[in-house]
Amino acid sequence: MKKTKLPFNNMKNKSKNLYIVTVIFIAILLSACSESASNQIPERTIPVHVTNSDDPNEIVYVNADELIPSERHYYNFSKEFVKNVEYVQQTLQEVDTSTTEKWLEDFDRDAHPERELATWLLIADTYKTIIKDYPKDSRIRKEIYDVILLGSLGDEQYVQSQISPNYLSDTDITSIVTYYQQNGRRNPLTITNEK
Numbered sequence: 001m002k003k004t005k006l007p008f009n010n011m012k013n014k015s016k017n018l019y020i021v022t023v024i025f026i027a028i029l030l031s032a033c034s035e036s037a038s039n040q041i042p043e044r045t046i047p048v049h050v051t052n053s054d055d056p057n058e059i060v061y062v063n064a065d066e067l068i069p070s071e072r073h074y075y076n077f078s079k080e081f082v083k084n085v086e087y088v089q090q091t092l093q094e095v096d097t098s099t100t101e102k103w104l105e106d107f108d109r110d111a112h113p114e115r116e117l118a119t120w121l122l123i124a125d126t127y128k129t130i131i132k133d134y135p136k137d138s139r140i141r142k143e144i145y146d147v148i149l150l151g152s153l154g155d156e157q158y159v160q161s162q163i164s165p166n167y168l169s170d171t172d173i174t175s176i177v178t179y180y181q182q183n184g185r186r187n188p189l190t191i192t193n194e195k
Contacts, residue, residue: 072108075107085120096145139166147172
């Protein structure tokens with residue numbers, strides 16, 4: 001078997017070690033740079049607006065699996081509120097199997113249920129409009145819903161970083177996010193940064 005001559009075969013041990021460490025460091029640095037440039041937002045994260053911060057517009061990304069639901073408030077929701085929740089539930093039932101009772105319970109955990117409901121009404125209306133342009137395929141509709149949901153939390157870059165589409169093209173995703181955001185606004189979650 002033929003021996004391969006490496007560039008450091010004729011170097012002294014100290015120089016050889018320094019060369020190897022330098023090559024490894026450069027490889028790690030290049031790997032880290034290309035990884036952060038291609039995907040700056042980690043997967044399975046949610047943008048969260050932090051209150052009680054030095055920067056009133058601070059948004060951080062929190063791992064979705066680490067969020068803990070708040071306690072119920074036992075709000076006395078109006079008939080109109082419940083009717084709107086029923087509309088959201090019925091419109092999204094093919095992509096979200098939660099019952100109206102579950103939706104109401106989740107809204108009851110929210111500090112600002114009216115604002116949250118407004119977001120969900122926009123999501124439902126966007127979904128209802130967008131699916132008209134696509135085949136009646138549950139897999140495609142679920143992907144459309146995921147894009148709209150992510151679009152309610154962040155911009156197109158955020159959506160692209162969080163989804164690996166099987167049925168929608170990048171153009172589809174851009175169109176859906178643009179449609180949602182032109183008809184509404186992004187609403188990152190708000191948490192209090194307790195120090």
